Amino acid sequence: MNILQMLVTFVKFISTILITSAIGWELWNVYAAITNIHISSNLNFIFWIERFAVTAHFIEAVIAAFYAPIKQKMPIKYAIYTFFVGTVALLELFAQEENSIKKPV
Numbered sequence: 001m002n003i004l005q006m007l008v009t010f011v012k013f014i015s016t017i018l019i020t021s022a023i024g025w026e027l028w029n030v031y032a033a034i035t036n037i038h039i040s041s042n043l044n045f046i047f048w049i050e051r052f053a054v055t056a057h058f059i060e061a062v063i064a065a066f067y068a069p070i071k072q073k074m075p076i077k078y079a080i081y082t083f084f085v086g087t088v089a090l091l092e093l094f095a096q097e098e099n100s101i102k103k104p105v
Contacts, residue, residue: 022050
């Protein structure tokens with residue numbers, strides 16, 4: 001396994017943990033709002049970063065769901081994978097196209 005493959009694997013692992021944590025963080029925020037628990041305003045910046053990341057991953061997942069059938073992938077499965085992994089999954093999806101193009105002889 002070369003350095004690039006190890007880096008991609010590391011990014012996938014960290015991204016999955018961070019997106020899962022972001023979902024948990026947002027669920028905690030909703031729970032706090034419902035139960036009238038006061039959340040420090042110092043945490044607002046973290047909430048905005050989390051919401052931006054989840055929104056970006058959601059948009060990437062929609063793109064993956066749209067292009068997955070073209071690449072002979074299951075749309076829902078690849079969209080979920082892309083949601084948790086992020087841009088790396090889209091790069092993998094579109095890299096398959098480049099590898100499958102036949103070079104002229």
